[in-house]
Amino acid sequence: MACFGIGNKTKGKCGEEEEKARREANKRIEKQLKKDKQQYYKSHRLLLLGDCDSGKSTIFNQMRLLDTELTEEEKLMQYMQHKKASGIFETYFRVGEYVFYLFNGRGGWGSTRRVFRDQSAYILVVDSSSYDMVCQGDNQTNQLQEALNSLERLWNRMRKMDRPLFLFLNKQDLLAEKVLAGKSKIEDYFPEFAHYTSHEHTTPVQGEDPSVTRAKYFIRDKFLKITASGDVDMHKCFPFFTCAIDLENIQRTFRDCGDKLNFCSS
Numbered sequence: 001m002a003c004f005g006i007g008n009k010t011k012g013k014c015g016e017e018e019e020k021a022r023r024e025a026n027k028r029i030e031k032q033l034k035k036d037k038q039q040y041y042k043s044h045r046l047l048l049l050g051d052c053d054s055g056k057s058t059i060f061n062q063m064r065l066l067d068t069e070l071t072e073e074e075k076l077m078q079y080m081q082h083k084k085a086s087g088i089f090e091t092y093f094r095v096g097e098y099v100f101y102l103f104n105g106r107g108g109w110g111s112t113r114r115v116f117r118d119q120s121a122y123i124l125v126v127d128s129s130s131y132d133m134v135c136q137g138d139n140q141t142n143q144l145q146e147a148l149n150s151l152e153r154l155w156n157r158m159r160k161m162d163r164p165l166f167l168f169l170n171k172q173d174l175l176a177e178k179v180l181a182g183k184s185k186i187e188d189y190f191p192e193f194a195h196y197t198s199h200e201h202t203t204p205v206q207g208e209d210p211s212v213t214r215a216k217y218f219i220r221d222k223f224l225k226i227t228a229s230g231d232v233d234m235h236k237c238f239p240f241f242t243c244a245i246d247l248e249n250i251q252r253t254f255r256d257c258g259d260k261l262n263f264c265s266s
């Protein structure tokens, strides 16, 4: 602020004006912060979890591309939240009418401890095509079995939290390729598949080979068996067949997640 005159009286008046301007600026900032905080808590906060290579970062990066749709104010908010959540990757985006804060829990389950409780819902990403693969860690455990174990651990951890879990049965494109190639059979790793018949709620995608439909629903049902005990409305598991490299598929999935969250909390 320009301040003319060198007399004491003028100096005092100028100081007062500066002080007043400072107070007003502070008030404006506080008001904005309050508004941002309200907005933050109105939007949905989702934590991406899953074993190595399941597709968490691919999903995270796909949604980060949507940043271009944010307003300047929203970008500023995203920047502020980034600073707050330093140490864990976070992005902020809008799909349709929904606003999501997405936290990428890569780097292991331990790294998510700080933000775990502060979520609207959780996403567990699973590599559905990994039924014939072993975990890199021990070169022994079946990867799909390990994903089932991860779900069991997460579901137990969430038991008293009354929040939904979105299960992203990812890499559907690779699962379909494997099944159609016929070289690696699911029943060689999960013998119960030989007797599996998908129930009447199965909705095959148009043009999908029945063997692919049967395989993906078998895997889905194995996961849902673990979460069948979701007895409260919010404490439910919602499965989605996803392909993280397909942006349209991922956007649609997040829109469906938003619908479920709204439905659960209404």
Ligand SMILES: Nc1nc2c(ncn2[C@@H]2O[C@H](COP(=O)(O)OP(=O)(O)OP(=O)(O)O)[C@@H](O)[C@H]2O)c(=O)[nH]1
Pocket (backbone or CB within 6 Å): 050, 051, 052, 053, 054, 055, 056, 057, 058, 059, 106, 107, 170, 171, 172, 173, 174, 242, 243, 244, 245, 246
């Ligand atoms: N074909 C196909 N490839 C995928 C899909 N999702 C992820 N990938 C690929 O799988 C690999 C691993 O994906 P990431 O997103 O890095 O997996 P991550 O879960 O973040 O892995 P970590 O960083 O080890 O925790 C990458 O090469 C991805 O391009 C999918 O749906 N289909």
